[in-house]
Amino acid sequence: QLRPQFRQGCRLIPLLAKSGKDDVTGEGGEKAWSKALEESVTQAPGSGEAELKMKGLLGSPTSPKVTENQNLINWLSSNSVYLSDSSGWSVAPHPLAISTSTIDEVTNESSGRGLLARRSINPGDEIITIPLNLCLTKSNCYEIFESVYPSKITPSTNEYITIALTLIHLKYISPQNEFSPYLSILPSTDSVSPTFTWSDSDLSQLIGSPVTSATTSLKLKLQKEYDTFVLNNNLDVEEFTFDRWLWSFTILFSRAIRLRNLQDGESIALVPYVDLINHSPYSSAFVDAREKGDWLFKTGEEEVILYADRGYRKMEQVYISYGQKGNADLMLLYGFALERNPYNSVDVEVRVSGEMQEEKEEFLRMVGREERVDFQVYADRYPVEMLEYLRLMCMSEEDLGEKKLEDFDYSRTISSANEREALTTVIEAVRMQLEKYPTTEEQDVDLIKDKNMFGTLSKQARMAIRHRRNEKRLLKRTIAALEKEIKKRGLEGETRRAGGETRGVELKGDEEKFGEKRGRSGIEDRLEKMGLPVDFR
Ligand SMILES: C[S@@+](CC[C@H](N)C(=O)[O-])C[C@H]1O[C@@H](n2cnc3c(N)ncnc32)[C@H](O)[C@@H]1O
Numbered sequence: 374q375l376r377p378q379f380r381q382g383c384r385l386i387p388l389l390a391k392s393g394k395d396d397v398t399g400e401g402g403e404k405a406w407s408k409a410l411e412e413s414v415t416q417a418p419g420s421g422e423a424e425l426k427m428k429g430l431l432g433s434p435t436s437p438k439v440t441e442n443q444n445l446i447n448w449l450s451s452n453s454v455y456l457s458d459s460s461g462w463s464v465a466p467h468p469l470a471i472s473t474s475t476i477d478e479v480t481n482e483s484s485g486r487g488l489l490a491r492r493s494i495n496p497g498d499e500i501i502t503i504p505l506n507l508c509l510t511k512s513n514c515y516e517i518f519e520s521v522y523p524s525k526i527t528p529s530t531n532e533y534i535t536i537a538l539t540l541i542h543l544k545y546i547s548p549q550n551e552f553s554p555y556l557s558i559l560p561s562t563d564s565v566s567p568t569f570t571w572s573d574s575d576l577s578q579l580i581g582s583p584v585t586s587a588t589t590s591l592k593l594k595l596q597k598e599y600d601t602f603v604l605n606n607n608l609d610v611e612e613f614t615f616d617r618w619l620w621s622f623t624i625l626f627s628r629a630i631r632l633r634n635l636q637d638g639e640s641i642a643l644v645p646y647v648d649l650i651n652h653s654p655y656s657s658a659f660v661d662a663r664e665k666g667d668w669l670f671k672t673g674e675e676e677v678i679l680y681a682d683r684g685y686r687k688m689e690q691v692y693i694s695y696g697q698k699g700n701a702d703l704m705l706l707y708g709f710a711l712e713r714n715p716y717n718s719v720d721v722e723v724r725v726s727g728e729m730q731e732e733k734e735e736f737l738r739m740v741g742r743e744e745r746v747d748f749q750v751y752a753d754r755y756p757v758e759m760l761e762y763l764r765l766m767c768m769s770e771e772d773l774g775e776k777k778l779e780d781f782d783y784s785r786t787i788s789s790a791n792e793r794e795a796l797t798t799v800i801e802a803v804r805m806q807l808e809k810y811p812t813t814e815e816q817d818v819d820l821i822k823d824k825n826m827f828g829t830l831s832k833q834a835r836m837a838i839r840h841r842r843n844e845k846r847l848l849k850r851t852i853a854a855l856e857k858e859i860k861k862r863g864l865e866g867e868t869r870r871a872g873g874e875t876r877g878v879e880l881k882g883d884e885e886k887f888g889e890k891r892g893r894s895g896i897e898d899r900l901e902k903m904g905l906p907v908d909f910r
Contacts, residue, residue, distance in 0.1 A: 438473040438486070441558045445471075448554035449646060452507055458491065468494050468685075469501065471649055475690060479712040480839065482832065485560055487651045490685040498681045500691070501646060505635070505662065505675040509552065509643040514539035521547070525606050532641050534602055536629070537621040538613070540643075544621075546612050555645040562620045565627050567708040569595065570619050571833055578837035581810030582844055583720040583747075584701045591705065595622055626706040632662040636675060644677050652707070653692035654715055658682040660693070699749070700840055710840050718749035719844045723759060723802045728769050729778075736765065736778045750803065752850045757784070763795035774873020785877030789867035792880065793859060800855050803848050810841055814849065817842035 446456050456467045468490055475487035494500065506513070511532035518526060518539045526535055544556045562570050568579070568588040579585045595618065603613045628648040629641040647660060658681055665674045685691055695703075699718045700710035711717075724745045734744050748759040761783040768778060772791050786792045817838050821827055827835060859865055862880045871878075 436473060441554075442471045442473065442486075444554040445558050445645065449503070449507065452504065454501070454503060454507070454646070456501075466492065467501065468492050468498070469691065471646075472690070475651060477709070477711075480835075482709070482835070483564075484651050484709065485564065486558070486649050488649050488691045490687055490689050490691055493687055494681045494685040494691070496681055496683045500658075500679045500681050502676045502678045503644055503647055504665070505642075505677060507555075507645055508677060509536055509539065510632075510635075510640050511535050512637065512640070518542060522608065525608060526602070530602075533622070533625055533629075534598060536641070536643065537618065537625060538602065538608075540621040540624060541613055541617045545617055555643075558649075559624055562616070562623045565623050565708040566833060566836075567623055567626060567706055568704050570623060570708075575831065575833040575837065578834050579841060581806075582701070582841050584704055584840065587701065587705050595619065623708075627708065630660050630677075632660070632677060634662045636664070642677070647677060647679050650679070650691060650693045652695040652703075652709075654694055654697070654711065656682055656692040656694045658691065658693045700843060704836065704840060708836075710836060710843070712839070712843070716751075717843065717847060718751045719806065719847055720747045721750045721799075721802050721806045721848075722747050723763065723766075723798065727766075729773075732778055733766060733768070739779070750799075750848070750851050752847045753854065755799065755851070759799065760795060763798050764791055767791050767794035767798060769870060771870035771872060774871065776873045776875055780875050781871075782875070782877060786880055788871040788874075788878060789864055789869045789880065791871065792862070793864040793867045796855050796859050796864065800852050803851050803855075807845060807848050810845060812841070814842055814845040817845070 450456050455464050458466050460466050469488045470491040472487045472489050475484045476482070477484050514536045515526065515528060515530075518535065521542060522538075526538065540556075543550050543552055544559070548556070568576065568584055569591045571588070576585055576588060579588075596615075599615055599618050602608070603610060603618065624643070625641070628643060630644050630648065631639060632642050633639045644660070650658075658679065660677060660679050662675055662677050665676050679693070681691070695707065697716045698707075699716050700714055701718075701720070703714075704710050722745065737744055742762070746759075746762060748756050748762075750759075764783045764787050765778065765781075768781070768787065768791065772781075772788055781787060820838050821842065827838075830838070864880070
């Protein structure tokens with residue numbers, strides 16, 4: 374009776390069978406997982422925790438990581454977080470366990486600690502609640518920092534800077550503090566390894582990829598903020614070193630959560646335990662903040678809650694989504710990339726020169742657009758804004774007739790010839806992007822296939838090679854999809870122009886056009902929203 378249910382709930386076994394990765398060993402490795410999962414259908418269920426321990430999923434009891442996990446659990450429990458495996462007075466047993474080591478099932482790279490279901494979880498369950506006073510937010514960090522270093526920052530200092538400085542103080546300068554069980558489980562810069570902490574030689578493996586310019590700009594930005602808040606502020610540089618500064622931003626970028634429903638407005642926060650949850654782009658589990666207590670009796674204190682997005686079977690890893698992020702963003706801020714990422718995109722620079730250049734530039738200025746634009750290109754779509762921009766840039770005198778540029782609606786096909794030119798321009802822009810890489814996709818594939826050699830490379834080099842290979846693959850797919858679209862819509866060799874007709878034309882298959890989705894704002898916009906405006910150019 375159990376078997377069909379098991380097959381349905383477990384996504385790991387079929388994936389393993391497909392990728393043939395049955396030789397993967399190690400704590401939390403795929404072999405351990407599949408073995409444990411196989412066993413879970415034949416054995417009578419025991420106490421969740423003991424069973425996970427027995428199967429080695431929680432790490433060896435003597436490992437320092439297990440001790441750190443236990444210290445964290447003890448600290449949270451002594452601060453009234455219910456983490457017990459058994460039911461309490463009107464409280465359900467806590468459904469999670471910390472795995473000391475999780476592994477990406479496709480690349481076999483470590484994904485650090487993670488959270489596992491130690492019993493089945495139902496969709497919508499409140500998985501865990503953490504009191505806000507155990508989290509590091511701008512407001513409690515400001516209080517801590519101000520009490521030790523008066524007047525070095527103000528209440529209006531950026532929230533990232535406030536928490537970053539306080540993290541350095543708590544971790545390195547005054548480590549005997551109430552947050553120490555939490556600070557001990559925070560990973561090192563090296564084990565997270567976001568690209569802004571890479572050496573120039575590691576970064577050189579990413580030449581051609583838009584990640585390099587994003588990384589360089591973020592590095593410069595962090596250096597500038599360090600100069601302002603540490604050097605010019607006369608903080609002790611022996612204590613507030615640049616390496617520690619990079620570590621604290623590594624921690625913040627990779628695990629701070631934005632809490633939107635706080636009484637004092639929204640804030641980023643480091644939320645102990647909840648921040649042990651790894652990313653899956655397919656998860657819709659979510660974190661929220663609310664006032665503690667029931668509808669009748671509110672305590673005035675706040676807490677952070679993690680809700681389950683779906684049912685989880687015992688021993689499955691529980692995920693959350695860090696947002697609709699492509700691999701470039703994940704590498705820059707979180708130090709990992711996913712082989713299967715529906716949000717993966719490559720920034721492609723589009724610039725057109727030709728007929729009526731000045732009028733077009735003037736028109737772009739009028740509508741608040743720039744002359745040179747980076748667009749995010751996905752494997753199966755590109756932003757409609759890109760097509761609108763290119764329709765304008767490919768306007769000819771013959772399209773215009775007696776009309777002016779502003780008389781046309783660029784969200785519609787202007788003319789067959791204009792559309793052909795616009796799509797061909799995207800193909801050219803994508804080809805130009807492909808030429809920026811010093812190696813070909815085939816050369817990268819050969820490096821990855823040579824497993825012995827590939828395994829000897831640094832984690833950064835392996836990530837870089839996989840990433841540039843994936844970007845090239847995505848760009849090539851875009852070219853193939855656009856060429857298909859030109860054919861399907863009958864645009865090949867088209868020379869018909871609008872001749873002043875502003876209503877646009879409807880082409881074959883226009884209703885199911887490639888590129889329907891709107892593009893999202895780029896990483897620049899996102900960093901700007903975080904109060905860290907960066908100009909990647
Ligand atoms: C919020 S923390 C999650 C807990 C973390 N694994 C740990 O050991 O503390 C985010 C970090 O976990 C790792 N991570 C999360 N999801 C991942 C994934 N799907 N693949 C690889 N690494 C992942 C990355 O190092 C990322 O910077």
